Amino acid sequence: MKRREFIVLGGTAGLLASTGLSFAQDNWPSKPVTVISAYPPGGTSDILARLVADVLAAEFKQQFTLENIAGAAGALAGGKLARSAPDGYTILVSGSAPLAANKVVQTNLAYDPEEDFEPITVLAASPALLTAAADAPASTVQELIAYAKENPGQLNIGNPGAGTKGHICAAIIGQIAGIEVNHVPYKGSPPLMADLLGGHIEYSLDAPANYIPHIKAGKLKAIAVTSTTRLPELPDVPTVAEQGIEGYDQTLWFGIVGPKGMPADIITKINDTLKTWAALPESQALFTSFGVAAVLNTPEEMRETVAREIEGIRPLVEAGLVQPT
Numbered sequence: 001m002k003r004r005e006f007i008v009l010g011g012t013a014g015l016l017a018s019t020g021l022s023f024a025q026d027n028w029p030s031k032p033v034t035v036i037s038a039y040p041p042g043g044t045s046d047i048l049a050r051l052v053a054d055v056l057a058a059e060f061k062q063q064f065t066l067e068n069i070a071g072a073a074g075a076l077a078g079g080k081l082a083r084s085a086p087d088g089y090t091i092l093v094s095g096s097a098p099l100a101a102n103k104v105v106q107t108n109l110a111y112d113p114e115e116d117f118e119p120i121t122v123l124a125a126s127p128a129l130l131t132a133a134a135d136a137p138a139s140t141v142q143e144l145i146a147y148a149k150e151n152p153g154q155l156n157i158g159n160p161g162a163g164t165k166g167h168i169c170a171a172i173i174g175q176i177a178g179i180e181v182n183h184v185p186y187k188g189s190p191p192l193m194a195d196l197l198g199g200h201i202e203y204s205l206d207a208p209a210n211y212i213p214h215i216k217a218g219k220l221k222a223i224a225v226t227s228t229t230r231l232p233e234l235p236d237v238p239t240v241a242e243q244g245i246e247g248y249d250q251t252l253w254f255g256i257v258g259p260k261g262m263p264a265d266i267i268t269k270i271n272d273t274l275k276t277w278a279a280l281p282e283s284q285a286l287f288t289s290f291g292v293a294a295v296l297n298t299p300e301e302m303r304e305t306v307a308r309e310i311e312g313i314r315p316l317v318e319a320g321l322v323q324p325t
Contacts, residue, residue: 028088028263028266028269029060029062029088029089030062031062031089032062032063032064032065032089033056033062033063033064033065033088033089033090033091034064034065034067034084034089034090034091035049035052035053035056035064035065035066035067035091035092035093036049036067036069036077036080036081036090036091036092036093036094037049037050037066037067037068037069037070037077037093037094038069038070038074038076038077038078038092038093038094038095038097038098039068039070039074039094039095039160039161039188039189040068040070040187040188040189040190040191041068041190042188042189042190042210043160043188043189043190043207043210044095044126044189044207044209044210044254044290044291044292045093045094045095045189045207045254046068046188047209047290048093048123048124048254048290048292049066049093049094050066051286051290052064052093052123052256052274053065053066055273055274055277056270056273056274059273059277060269060273070187070188071187072106072161073097073098073101073102073105073106073160073161073162073163073164073185073325074094074095074097074098074099074102074161074163075098075102075106075109075110077092077094077098078092078094078098078099078102078109078110078111078113078117079110079111081111081116081117081257081258081259082110082111082116082117082259082260083259084259085259086118086258086259086260086261086262086263087262087263088258088262088263088266090258090259091120091256091257091258091270092117092256092257092258093123093254093255093256094254094255094257095160095164095165095207095252095253095254096164096165096252096253096254096255096309097161097162097163097164097165097167098113099113099117099255099257099306100113100305100306100309100310100313101163101164101165101167101168101309101310101313102163103310104310104313104314104317104324105162105163105167105313105317105322105324105325106162106163106324106325107324107325113257113306113310114303114306114307114310115260116259116260117257117258117259117260118257118258118259118260118261118262118267118299119255119257119299119300119302119303119306120255120256120257120258120267120270120271120299120302121255121256121270121271121274121275121295121296121297121298121299121302122253122254122255122295122296122297122301122302122305123253123254123255123256123274123294123295123296124253124254124287124290124292124293124294124295125251125252125253125254125292125293125295126207126208126209126251126252126253126291126292126293127208127225127226127227127229127231127239127250127251127252128165128166128169128205128206128207128208128225128226128250128251128252129205129206129207129208129211129222129224129225129226129231129234129237130144130157130169130203130204130205130222130223130224130225130226130240131196131203131204131205131206131211131215131220131221131222131223132196132202132203132204132220132221132222132223133196133197133199133201133202133203133220133221134218134219134220134221135199136202136203136221137202138203138223139221139223140223140224140243141173141223141224141240141243141244141245142243142244144203144223145177145179148174148177148179148180148181149179152180153180153182154182155179155180155181155182155203156182156184156201156202156203157170157181157182157183157184157203157204157205158184158185158186158192158195158196158201158203158204158205158206159183159184159185159186159192159204159205159206160185160186160187160188160189160192160206160207161185161186161187161188162183162185162325163313163322163325164185164206164252165205165250165251165252165253166204166205166206166207166252167183167185167205167322168250168312168313168316168322169205169226169250169252170183170205171183171316171321171322172248172250172316172321173240173245173248174321175316175319175321176245176248177245183322183323184201189206189207189210190210192204192206193206193210193211193214196220197214197219197220203223205226207252207291207292208225208231208233208234208291209290209291209292212231212233212234212291215234222234222237223237224237224238224239224240224242224243225237225238225239225240226239226240226248226249226250226251226252227239227249227250227251228241228249231291232288233288233291253295253305254292255302255305255306256270256274257302267299271296271298271299274296275296278294278296279296
């Protein structure tokens with residue numbers, strides 16, 4: 001993570017304390033809580049995991065210790081959570097792949113995200129950003145499609161892991177446009193962005209936060225936003241739909257879950273604390289600085305989000321547009 005991000009997260013403790021948030025204390029947490037981050041340090045998912053740990057530690061006056069377990073598109077972290085005791089002392093903060101997509105994208109997954117996890121909340125959401133190296137041949141979606149048609153099998157789009165929203169977004173573009181897109185998975189956002197900056201891959205589809213400074217500096221070029229609205233931080237970058245793929249609307253999300261059987265009262269405490277904190281104007285600004293929007297819905301609403309994500313991806317896998325790993 002950048003030093004600025006550590007400073008910002010460190011400041012959340014004082015912000016939380018100043019609001020007077022308070023919940024009845026019982027014996028939880030009476031010892032440190034492990035917050036698993038499913039991706040390497042530096043990406044949006046990991047930044048949000050650190051934010052969650054910081055806010056909860058400030059509220060409950062207990063250590064919330066971050067543990068990075070990266071690999072297999074979050075499946076290693078998901079497996080660790082599924083094997084954890086459901087006592088409220090281990091939670092997972094992650095992008096959607098280990099919380100949903102892995103169920104249909106990974107053939108030998110050691111857990112079932114719908115059966116082995118207790119939803120806590122969808123923390124935040126964001127469009128994905130289609131980004132290109134500065135010297136990549138395409139600068140628009142239509143140029144990308146034309147390149148793929150003129151050079152069959154040569155369009156490579158990187159993403160932070162199999163089953164991540166970047167992977168799915170690229171597959172859907174390929175499906176609608178009738179082009180072949182090679183899925184190039186990375187072990188998280190930082191190595192993907194490093195390869196894009198280094199010219200080792202020409203295109204990426206990923207959460208926008210880490211890319212925006214390099215785009216503004218002219219080191220990378222933004223091609224399109226996957227949601228139906230433009231990013232406030234990049235108002236001149238059109239959406240995919242605005243560039244000819246009518247109806248295209250894909251949003252990535254980040255959620256928090258516990259192991260199956262986690263006590264409902266602990267889930268409620270975590271959800272209520274984060275929801276109250278996220279409603280503060282200062283907190284909203286912090287989310288915006290990370291390139292995401294706060295969501296903070298109910299556990300049941302998150303359960304529905306997970307089910308929709310899985311059912312939305314299943315046809316892509318059945319059609320062979322997303323290859324199981």
